[in-house]
Amino acid sequence: MGSNDRLLDDAIFSVPTVLSNGINRVIYTLKWQISSNKFKFKLESKASKVSMNVDLLYPDPVEEQRKHKLKRLVQGPNSYFLEIKCAGCQDIVVVYSHANTPVFCPGCTSQISIPTGGKCAFTSQVERYRQK
DSSP: OOHHHHHHTTEEEEEEEEEEOSSEEEEEEEEEEEETTEEEEEEEEEEEEOOOSSOSSSOOHHHHHHSOTTTSSSOOOSOOEEEEEOTTTOOEEEEETTOSSOEEOTTTOOEEEEOOSSSOEEOTTOEEEEOO
C-alpha cells in the first residue's frame, strides 16, 4: 500500500445538489465513504420552503393601483366616466375621463373639459361626481 492509498482510507466525499421550483427548495446530498477498499453510498435530502415577500392572493390595493393596467392581478382600465355639473346652467353632462376632444355644456355652451393628452383638465367652475 502506498502513501496515496492511506490518504483515501476512511475518507468521506459529498456532493450537494439544489433543486428548486420557485416555492419549494430541496437540497440533495450524495455522500460516499471509502474505508478498507469498500464504498458506502448515502443519499440525504433536506427540504425547505422559500418565503415570498408579497402576498399574491391578497395584494395591497395601493400597490395594485400603481401598477400598469395590464400587470394587475385583475386587469382593468385607468379611465372612468364622470358626471359634471355646469356652474352656469346646472346641467349634468357625462364626460369620459380621458376624452381627447373638448367637451362643452349643451345648455350654455361653456367649455367643461380641456384635453391634455392623458386625463382631461376640467375648468374650475364645475362640480365633479364619479359615476358608479
